[in-house]
Amino acid sequence: MRQHTRRLLPISIFCLALATMSGCGGGSSSDTPPPASAPAAYWKPALGDTWQWQLKGTVNTAYPATVYDIDLFDTAPATVQALKASGKKVVCYFSAGSSENWRPDFSGFAPADMGKDLQGWAGERWLDTRSATVRKIMLARLDLAVSKGCNGVEADNVDGYANNSGFALTAATQLDYNRFLASEAHHRGMSIALKNDTDQLKDLVGDFDFAVNEQCHEFAECEGYQAFIASGKPVFNAEYAAPYSSDPAARAKLCADANARKFHTLVLPLALDDSLRYSCEP
Template identity: 55%
Template sequence: MRVLLFRLTASCLLLLSFLSPLYAADWYRPPVSVTWQWQLDGVVNEGYDVDVYDIDLFDSPADLIERLHASGKKVICYFSAGSYEDWRPDAAVFAAKDLGKTLSGWDNERWLDIRSQSVRDVMIRRLDLAVEKGCDGVEPDNVDSYRTNTGFYFHQNDQLKFNRFLATQAHQRGLAIGLKNDPDQTRALVDEFDFSVVEQCFEYSECRSYSIFIKNNKPVLSAEYRKIYVDDVSQKNTMCKQSLALKFSTLVLPLELNDAFRLSCLP
C-alpha cells in the first residue's frame, strides 16, 4: 500500500512538472522595505543599485530582463488590466463591446468591461507573455475601476472577482503580483497579492489604507509626483520620515515615469 501511494505521489509530481507553469508551486515574494526602480517610458536606466525593477511588459525585451537578472535584480512587468490602450500590439484583439469610456487625462485609453471573458482571455495571454519574457512578477494597472464612471455597470464585487482572477492566474504561472492602488479593497485582497503599488498616497492621505500589507509582511511600493518634494528638501524629508515609519518603499518620480529624476526615501 505504501509503495502504491509513493508511486501515485511520484506520478502526480511528474504530471505537475509537465503542466508547469500553470501549476507553479512557488513564486517571488518581495520583502518589506525592498528597494525598487519604476520606469515605464524611455530607454530603461539599468544602473540603479536596487532589488527590483518595475518596467513595461510590452516595451521591455527579454534580453533587458536577462541583464537585470544577471545583475542580481528581480523584474516586475507592468501592463494595464482594466483599460484598453490603442498602441499595444494586442489592441485589435479586444471586442468593441468591451470598450467603455475614455480615461480622464488619457485620450488613447478606454475602460474595459472586467466581467467579460474575452477581456480575461487577453489578460491570460499577457501573463503568458510575462512568463515567456522571464518576468518575476506583474503589476496590473487600473484594477480599481469600479469606483469610476467606466460606461459599464459593474460593482465592487465584480472588481474583487476580477482582481482575484488575476492573482490566481499569475500565481499559477509562478509570477508574483501586486495590487495597484485600490485602497478600499486592500483588506479583502491582501492575502491574494504579494505586494502593493500605490501612487500619491501621501499627497491624498490614503497611505494608512495600505498598511495592512506591511502587517502581513508584504511591501508597499509607493510613488509620489509632487514637484515640491523635488524643490524643497524639508518637504521631501518630512514625507520620507512618514514613509519610513510606515516601512513603505517610497520614490519621488516624474509622472511620466521616464527617469528624468529619481529621489528615494530608502537608503
C-alpha cells in the same frame, strides 16, 4: 495610471497567441479556461526589498534597487535577462483595466469591451472586466510575461468600479476580477502587485504579494496599506507632486512619514521616464 477621481498584434496574431485557449470570441466570464496546477513556489518580494519604476525610455539599470518595475510590452527580453543576471527581480507592468490603442493586442478587444475614456490619459478606455474576451487577453499578457522571464507583474487600473467606467461594475465584480488576475499570475509562477484600489486593500491583501501605490501621501490614503506591511508584504509607493522634487523640506517630511510606515517611496515624474528620481530609502 492613477485616476484622480480615486485615488501596448493584429487580430490574427492575437488569436494565434490564444490557440491553447478556447478561442478569440466573446461570451461571459464563465468561459474563462480553468487555471493549470500552481507551481510549488514562486518569488515574492520581501518587506525590505527596494524598487525602481520606469515605464518609458531606455531602462536605466544603474540603480541599487532590488526590484525593477518595467513595461511588459516595450521591454526587450534581453533587458529582463540582463537585470536578472545582475541579481535584480523584474516586475512587468501592463494595464489590466483599460485598453491602450497603441498596444499590439489592442485589436483583440471587442468594441463592447471598451467604455469611457480614462480622464487625462489619451488613447485609454476603461474595460468591462466581466468580459471573457478581456480576460483571455489578460491571460495572453500573463503568458507574455512568462515568456519574457518576468518574476512578477503589476496589473494597473484594477479599480474601474470606483471610476466612471461606463459599465455597471461593482465592488464584487472588481474583487472577482482582481482575484482572477492574482490566481492566474500565481499559477504561472509569478508574483503580482495590487495597484491602488485603496478601498479593497483589506479584502485583497491575502491574494496579492505586494502593493504598488501612486500618491497615497498626497491624497492621505496611506493608512490602509498597513494591512500589507503587517502581512510582511512590501508597499512600493510613487509620489509626483512638485514640492516633493523642488522643496527639500517637503521631501524630508514625505520621507519621514514613508519610512515610519516602512514604505519604499520614490519621487518620480508622472511620465515615469527616469528624468528625475528621489528615493526615501534611509
